[in-house]
Amino acid sequence: MKSIQLLSFGFFFAVSVSAKQAPNIVLINADDLGYGDVSCYGASKIQTPNIDRLAADGRRFTDAHSSSAVCSPSRFGLMTGIYPSRVNLWGPLGSDQHLVIPTDQATIGSLLQEAGYRTAIIGKWHLGLTQGVADYNKPLVPGPKEVGFGYSFIVPTVNSGPPFVFAENGLVVGLDPNDPIKRGGKPNYAKKLPEKGGDKRFSGGKKAHELYDDFRIGTKLAEQSLKWINMQDDKPFFLCLMTTNIHHPFTPAERFQGTSQCGAYGDFVHELDWIVGEVVKAAEARGKANGRETLVIFTSDNGGMLNMTGQKAWTAGHRLNGDLLGYKFGAWEGGHRVPFIVKWPGKVPAGSETNNLVSQIDLLATFAEIIGQTAPTGVDSISQLDEFLGRNEKPLRKDLIVLSNSSNHISVRTKKWLYLPAPGPGGFSAKWGHHLTGGVAALAHTKQANSNVEKGQWKADAPRVQLYDLENDLGQSTNLARKHPELVKQLQQTVDRHRKQIADVPRLGWVAPGNKAAPQRKKKSRVKK
Incomplete structure (x- = not known):
């Protein structure tokens, strides 16, 4: 049996419906x-x-x-x-x-x-x-x-x-x-x-x-x-x-x-x-x-x-x-x-x-x-x-862990902020004209603006982490990581905590070329075996 519990009678009718309904x-x-x-x-x-x-x-x-x-x-x-x-x-x-x-x-x-x-x-x-x-x-x-x-x-x-x-x-x-x-x-x-x-x-x-x-x-x-x-x-x-x-x-x-x-x-x-x-x-x-x-x-x-x-x-x-x-x-x-x-x-x-x-x-x-x-x-x-x-x-x-194909890019949404702990998005990275086109390389063709990227490459002097204000910059054109170091530190701690909760089991799923496979951890999975 799965671990499911019934709500109390009063609370049940306050927020949900009866079995017949x-x-x-x-x-x-x-x-x-x-x-x-x-x-x-x-x-x-x-x-x-x-x-x-x-x-x-x-x-x-x-x-x-x-x-x-x-x-x-x-x-x-x-x-x-x-x-x-x-x-x-x-x-x-x-x-x-x-x-x-x-x-x-x-x-x-x-x-x-x-x-x-x-x-x-x-x-x-x-x-x-x-x-x-x-x-x-x-x-x-x-x-x-x-x-x-x-x-x-x-x-x-x-x-x-x-x-x-x-x-x-x-x-x-x-x-x-x-x-x-x-x-x-x-x-x-x-x-x-x-x-x-x-x-x-x-x-x-x-x-x-x-x-x-x-x-x-x-x-x-x-x-x-x-x-x-x-x-x-x-x-x-x-x-x-x-x-x-x-x-x-x-x-x-x-x-x-x-x-x-x-x-x-x-x-x-x-x-x-x-x-x-x-x-x-x-x-x-x-x-x-x-x-x-x-x-x-x-x-x-x-x-x-x-x-x-x-x-x-x-x-x-x-x-x-x-x-x-x-x-x-x-x-x-x-x-x-x-x-x-x-x-x-x-x-x-x-x-x-x-x-x-x-x-x-x-x-x-x-x-x-x-x-x-x-x-x-x-x-x-x-x-x-x-x-x-x-x-x-x-x-x-209030917040959300954001996951991609790369374990280097366990990211965090909190309120209006999106934090990524590594360069790029951690997805596909091929140039235009390839089945796996995406990431930083794709911007050379799509011409979407990002302050970290120039001619389809991550700038040498760009921050190694990313912080975006999605309320005012939905297109993620400007990396604000250097302007908010305390927030970056706080969100990196959230990433680190989540990383420690990765199950100590063999990695599952295909990882694209250039992306990092997840590390093995000793902590057991929260999912019941």
């Missing part, structure tokens, strides 16, 4: 969707009417953050309410990675499941499967079911990495036992596409691979979501939809191709917007039929990535992360400040917005309060229910 919950977590990729957040080359409608009918957050600027760590934080650094998780996980969430660790899925919800996760998983190296011909357990999701239809890793198959409730869809999936060898059935790798890493499983059509993944995940929603009865349900849009390779269905003003990048966002519209419409219709309200949360796992297709979109005039500095994998704001919209008719004030600091790790405690429970002990999550409902003016969260 528990809302259906739909969480849509897009992949690599940048802060500037949605029209209600400023995009002009892309139109997102369905996502915009969520904001018009709900609450738009302008200072919301993923728990990491990297996919797998971000998903771990969202699921568990725990900083991924505590389990030494820094990068994306591969097809040979065991499940990184302990099966006795509370998650948003198990929390709601134990409260009587029917739970499902559909889409990208990317958190490891089984207890060792997964054999895709056998049940993929432990997996989503063992951490709180009664139904699952997943892309096991990522749409750019193998195996390119679907798995439903722990079994590869369409697998012929006479044609097993093998690591290495031939024949290879995965389709080769730009910005997609590992097409020869697995062989066999022809039928299972043929069912995975890159240009129909978004359609398929939408169809599976609608199918599951429409099966629900009068019990409350929780759908966690993890789209593969808009992670590379960019494979929008044919009807979305050529519909944006910034190429395949924008077209893929258009398909995402359609998915959101279809799923929200179906969920609200089912809720109305069953006499339940529907709470919808829309967000992204990290900021936009300046990959080759992203660079084409930039050249066309689109700004992936709006006015923010930085991209996916890095600790500058563009890597982890993400769209975050909450709609709950009659509860969340329609058409409202807030610039108070929130994090996706706060969903665990927020869901707990909504259903009348306390969050599990030993997590970093705090309830943002009052923030969702527009009840408070001051931020409930």
